[in-house]
Amino acid sequence: MKNFEFYNPTRIVFGEGKIAELNKLVPKEAKVLILFGGESARKTGTLDEVEKALGNRQIGLFGGIAANPRYETLIKAVDKIHQEGYDYLLAVGGGSVIDGTKFVAAAANFSGDSWDILTSGGEKVNTALPFGTVLTLPATGSEMNKNAVITREATHSKRAFMHDTVYPQFSILDPVKTFTLPPRQISNGVIDAFVHVMEQYLTYPANAPVQDVFAEGLLKTLIDIGPKALANPHDYDTRASLMWTATLALNGLIGVGVPQDWSTHMLGHEITALYGLDHAQTLAIVLPSMLLEKRPQKQAKLVQYAQQVWGIHEGSEEQQAIRAIELTREFFERMNVKTRFSDYNLNQDVIEPLVESLIKNGMAALGEHHDITPEISRRIYIASL
Ligand code: NZQ
Ligand code: ZN
Numbered sequence: 001m002k003n004f005e006f007y008n009p010t011r012i013v014f015g016e017g018k019i020a021e022l023n024k025l026v027p028k029e030a031k032v033l034i035l036f037g038g039e040s041a042r043k044t045g046t047l048d049e050v051e052k053a054l055g056n057r058q059i060g061l062f063g064g065i066a067a068n069p070r071y072e073t074l075i076k077a078v079d080k081i082h083q084e085g086y087d088y089l090l091a092v093g094g095g096s097v098i099d100g101t102k103f104v105a106a107a108a109n110f111s112g113d114s115w116d117i118l119t120s121g122g123e124k125v126n127t128a129l130p131f132g133t134v135l136t137l138p139a140t141g142s143e144m145n146k147n148a149v150i151t152r153e154a155t156h157s158k159r160a161f162m163h164d165t166v167y168p169q170f171s172i173l174d175p176v177k178t179f180t181l182p183p184r185q186i187s188n189g190v191i192d193a194f195v196h197v198m199e200q201y202l203t204y205p206a207n208a209p210v211q212d213v214f215a216e217g218l219l220k221t222l223i224d225i226g227p228k229a230l231a232n233p234h235d236y237d238t239r240a241s242l243m244w245t246a247t248l249a250l251n252g253l254i255g256v257g258v259p260q261d262w263s264t265h266m267l268g269h270e271i272t273a274l275y276g277l278d279h280a281q282t283l284a285i286v287l288p289s290m291l292l293e294k295r296p297q298k299q300a301k302l303v304q305y306a307q308q309v310w311g312i313h314e315g316s317e318e319q320q321a322i323r324a325i326e327l328t329r330e331f332f333e334r335m336n337v338k339t340r341f342s343d344y345n346l347n348q349d350v351i352e353p354l355v356e357s358l359i360k361n362g363m364a365a366l367g368e369h370h371d372i373t374p375e376i377s378r379r380i381y382i383a384s385l
Helices: 018-025 046-053 071-084 095-108 183-201 209-231 236-249 263-275 279-293 295-310 317-334 348-360 374-383
Strands: 011-014 031-036 058-062 088-093 131-135 147-152 157-162 170-173
Touching (some): 011 018, 011 236, 018 046, 031 046, 046 088, 058 071, 071 095, 071 147, 088 095, 095 131, 157 263, 170 236, 183 236, 183 263, 183 279, 209 317, 263 279, 263 348, 279 295, 279 317, 295 317
Parallel strands (some): 011 170, 031 088, 088 131
16 A cells, blocks of 8 residues: 545535534634526525525625536636625535635635636645535535536636645535436436546555455445436435445545546546536546556456456456456446447547647646556547547
């Protein structure tokens, strides 16, 4: 196991009805800006519930943070904070709203060009406004991590940053809030969480048995509950498991002391930035081809994955690895997320723009061995047609 430091200060408040606890969780004297997405938070009644729970605190609203949150939108929230003097933020929504709020929290205290927060990957951040979240979509883990992914519309750039000051102070996870999600978002959430685990697990053995078993448990849980979450939208226990599994998939715990990959995400971000596919759709396209391309380097972990997650014990190690990759693709398809560019009406014309974009964004040495060059990324994109 590699050396590591683990720090995660986010308080999780889990269960039905827990939005009422906002009154205890948000400082009494805070002037709170509530950030949300399109219309879902208002339509579902969650926004009303949140406002009620905040009692007589001074509040303001900032809506319109769309999926794949835009820099161009978020800087308007920063202006509002400077003009109206908010000192606490509350994100109500999914990963996009929470990521957007992290950026706003950091940008409100940033001097200079706030896009530098993204280009520096967060290194230039020193402080951020405190904030909490009310999660309405289990998927990204953003509710319990220090990452955010922001898109700059003008340049089609989708960039990430991370910083210790943007861990949410608390996150409220009420599984009932997921009942109103369209099936597509449940599918997306399951795939995103699944690939988060794979990025931290499917590399090479690192003498980290407990991280491995945690990761395998999360994967097996997602394979089990994913189809059930689609079939029974009001099954509280399934939604509760999904919510907690997605949080654990990317709250840092399973990634400590082990090599991490993240190349599927980086290749996927370019697809969203250029062609607008949902984040999870891009992961479903890239992951199977990525695993096939890197099979020689990932062989030991692929066999472990085949045996421990999919229960494959027949055949040679090579056959087991290939079968496990096939079953992964079948699982994504069973979750109604298509796994080929052609399924989204994209053809070989997309390949060169994607590779150029990777190069432009400095993504030229990806993967746990930093050996996924633009040439190899091109092969992976081509294999995904
Ligand atoms: O905009 P509204 O009307 O609110 O609708 C949203 C949105 O259209 C809707 N929705 C959310 N909760 C709902 C609901 N509809 C009905 N009922 C509810 N309870 O769902 C749509 C998608 O929401 P979004 O927040 O975009 O989805 P998700 O949570 O999947 O977030 C995706 C974003 O997170 C980033 C992705 O790149 C993408 O930008 N990621 C963030 C990560 C992180 N911070 O660690 C890691 C991930 O790998 C990922 O990159
Ligand atoms: Zn993701």
